[in-house]
Structure formats: structure tokens, C-alpha cells
Amino acid sequence: MPDKFGIAIHGGAGTITKMSMSKEMEAAYRTKLSESITVGYEILSNKGRALDAVQAAVMIMEDSELFNAGKGAVFTHEGRNEQDASIIDGSTLECGAVAAVMRVKNPIKLARQILSESEHVLLSGEGAERFAQLHNLELVDADYFYTERRWNQLQKSIEREKKSESDYSQLDHTPDDKHGTVGAVARDAQGNLAAATSSGGMTNKKFGRIGDSPIIGAGTYANNKTCAVSTTGHGEYFMRGVCAYDVSALMEYKGMRLQQATDLVIAGLSEHGGTGGMIAIDRNGNIAMPMNTPGMYRAQMSNDGLMEVKIYDGE
């Protein structure tokens, strides 16, 4: 189907259950996911580029307090917001990525600027912010990223850590708070694929930790030959597994279909003890959104009429 086009988005995976969610929060998430996917889809249905669609969809989520990216980013141990993002054009393999930026309002916009204007792939820290400034991207004060919910999460995490110095692994039992990420993948009517991911990282993270979101091949990948992928979850496992690229490699080298390849990569993640999920779209417009967590905020929309917004596993 040469002109089938579509988009899928995620807003993070983790221990998201009906029990832990108020009706109001659930409605807020579904509304914002619908808005994000609609904005991306509109671009595609107007013959726009997959690259523009994934960026626009991600920016809607970055501007929302609901997701751990942009405005809603979690706090590091030092009470700062250090954000990571990446974007890739499957038609050229051109990509842009940014790590540990603190003052950029929309990290995915900066990643896109790096894709188009820099000879580099990955810029970090203050240097990346200077690049943003040179290219007239919007910088904000630290208090733009202050949200009561995320601040309270940090305080709780620090308290838990103090109580259980000897059992640091306890911290890992709140993956929703710790590992949220947003992302989008799309195929446009011209047959081009693109993927984008943006993350506020982990609550209470230390030592300048960089996750999988800015790593091409781990958190984000796209190639017109195969598929586009964006991941969310415990980033370290996605980095060790080179998970986003692995989906593409299984399709290209083993001839697997998208659903089979994404399922296999998530199974490998489970085997190593990693948790999370991914969204992916292939060169024919098929979409897969597997996870091994109780929930993943996600949505998909294609020109065959399919539009779905889901939160829980098996929904």
C-alpha cells in the first residue's frame, strides 16, 4: 500500500494501573494523547513530512505537565531538570540528539535543529544550550519546569533512599515516576519514515546520567528500508540491547515482520530484567506497540481509519 500513512505516539510505560489512576487523570491523559496524535496526523494527511509529524506530536506532549519530558520533566537529585531527546529521518539517516540540557523549552526542537544545521549528531549540556541560543530556540528559566507533582516525587524518592540505603533496588519499584518518556513514529504518504523521542530522565538521577532517549539505535531509530522505532522504559536495558536498531536489523537481516521483531526485542528485554515498551511503524504503515509493563500511554492513527488511544496493557 504505497500511500498508506500513519503515526503512533507514546507518553511513557510503567506500572500504570486503573487502581493507581483517578478518573480525572485518566481523562486528562487520553485527551492530551488524542491532541498529540491528531496534530501529527493532520500534518501527514496534508502530505506533510513524517519528520515534521513526529516533531509536532512530541512537542504537544513536551508542553504538557502530564508527561516526563519538557514542561513535566522530573527532577534530578540536585533538583534540576536535565533533558534528553533525539530525532531521525529514515529517508536519509540524518539525525540530531541532545543530552543533559536544562534551559531548552522543547528539547525535540533542538534535536531537529541539530539534525538540519549541525555536522554533529549529539550535543550536550551548556554547549548544546549555546547552540540553541545561536539558532534562536526558546530558552526558559529553571522555574518553567517546576511542577508540584514532580517536586514531590523527588522528595519521596530521596526519603525512600535515606530509609533504604541498603536496598537501593526499592527505588526501581516506581518505574512510572522514574522512567517516563514521550515519543512518536510516523510514515508519511511519500513513504518516508521518522522517529522522535524526548525524556526528562529519571527522578533523583545522579552523576550526569544519560539514558537511551538521545541514543540513536537504543531509544530512537528509523530507516525507510525497515521501520521507525521509539522506546520508553528503563533506559539502561534499551542501551545494552541497542533495542531500537535491533528491531530494524531483525527485519532487514532476518526478514521478520514488524510485530514479530518488536515482540522479540521486548522478550529479550524481559529476559535481562528490563521493563518498558516501544512504538514502531514499518515501511508499509503497519504499527506495533508492545510492552512488558502494566501500562503504556499510547495512541495510533492511520489513513485506513484506525484511531486508538490506550493506557493499560491488553486494552
Next chain:
Amino acid sequence: MPDKFGIAIHGGAGTITKMSMSKEMEAAYRTKLSESITVGYEILSNKGRALDAVQAAVMIMEDSELFNAGKGAVFTHEGRNEQDASIIDGSTLECGAVAAVMRVKNPIKLARQILSESEHVLLSGEGAERFAQLHNLELVDADYFYTERRWNQLQKSIEREKKSESDYSQLDHTPDDKHGTVGAVARDAQGNLAAATSSGGMTNKKFGRIGDSPIIGAGTYANNKTCAVSTTGHGEYFMRGVCAYDVSALMEYKGMRLQQATDLVIAGLSEHGGTGGMIAIDRNGNIAMPMNTPGMYRAQMSNDGLMEVKIYDGE
């Protein structure tokens, strides 16, 4: 051959030609490469771990002024030394990586410490240096990394840039100065694989650029199922191609042999305009060291008696 073991190292690839090299410099490089590979090989022949062998071999090169890593690291635009490194254990897929550290004497030692002591994979900047300090790794003042050769390279690069603002690509014609990196891959007598890479980055680099050296899958990869790989060259191309992992994927999913897989990945690099090389060892102890540049500092040594130190292509 279950007990075949061996190690390969590189000290950077680029426009390294007999014409551009004095006899003294050439001798110095060959001596240091011999020292590095011998130190790594000794560990293997004493039934030591591949992980220890690659770390030790890389540290010898980090401590030398000759290579763009550790002591001999090139300068950023601001006159600083920002270093990247990574290491991976092919038997567990555990890995450690570090980006943009300025005061750590041996970045590969810090990467190894992250592998063994941190729940994270990639730490960056000042945070990574705090982690190094907590673990009693040696920190040094900025002037430890001052070498006249690298400082002059920066001044030349800045001058060239001023002269040719409109032709920024001219800068890319000195890949030796810009893209040096060191690395090692090994298979130990127990059949475990490991890879390590360390880099001073690019002369005159700006905006907190991070290259492929700290990226698992791009600059470094190892998996007991397939091979261990360390790359060197124009890092952005290795990041877009997810090159180190791609060698492993071609072997695992397409059943390719090491030489065929590494040749194919370097051919793909050439197709996209990238320059560089890689060293790799497979689960049977076979070694491949392809490049598309005039030279790559490299050496290999196996228990079948093979020991080679080479600089130029075709040597």
C-alpha cells in the same frame, strides 16, 4: 578452537601516510602499539579476563601523548579536553560509558567503574567526575592534558576556520588530527569477549559534541554470541550507522563471518561519505581490522603465534 585467545588494538584511523610521517614518529607509534598489545596479551595468556585485557591495553595508549585519548587528547574550541569512553563485557552485556569528562586521568578506568559499580550505563560531565571521585579514581588538573602538539593543532584549526568561514568542510580534510581514538577488543581463553574505546574527541569541537566512542552499539560493542568491536573515525557516521552493533547483527541474523560483516559495514560507511576503520574479534578468535582510510594505527596478537603491528593500509 575453544581455547584460542587474542587481542587487537587501534590508535586511530585517518590520513596517515608514509609521506606525512617522520621515521622517528613512526618508530614511536610502533613501539607504543607493541607495548599496549603486549600488556593486554599477557593478561590473556595468564588466563585473565578479556575485560581486563582491553582495559589495560587502552590505558597504555591513554597514558601516551601519541594518541587522541587521555594524556594526548585534543583540545575543544574553548581549549579544554573533553573525553569520552566506553567498555562492554560480551559475556553479560554489562557496560559502562562516560562522556565529556575533563579531569579524569583514565576515562576507560571510569567507564569500567561505571560498568561494575553503577546501575547506569552512561554518565557525563561534572556528575561523572563526582562519581570518579567517590570511587577514588585519579583526577588531574587541566594542565596534565596540555601537549604542545595538540595545542598547535587547535590554533591551526581555528585559523583555518577563520580563513574559510564559507567553506567549513575544509576542516574535515585533517581526519588524523580530528578523529583519533584508541580501542581494544579481545577474546580470552574462557571464551569471553570484551571491547573498549576511549577518545579525546575532535580538535576544535564545539557545543558539547559527543561522538560515537561512549555510545554502546556505535563505537563499541561485544557479545559472546558473535564478536567484539571498537571503531575509530568520523564518529557521526558510526552513530548514524549503529556500526559496532551492526557487525554483530550481520553475524547473528545473517550468519556472516567476521571479515565479511566488518567489510560490509565499512563499505556502508564509505557509501554515506564516512571515513574510519574498526577492529573486531569473533567468538572463535578470528580478527578483522578493515578501514577506508590511508592508515590506522593497529596491532593484533593471538596464541596461534600471530603478532602484527601496522600503520598503513595494505601493509
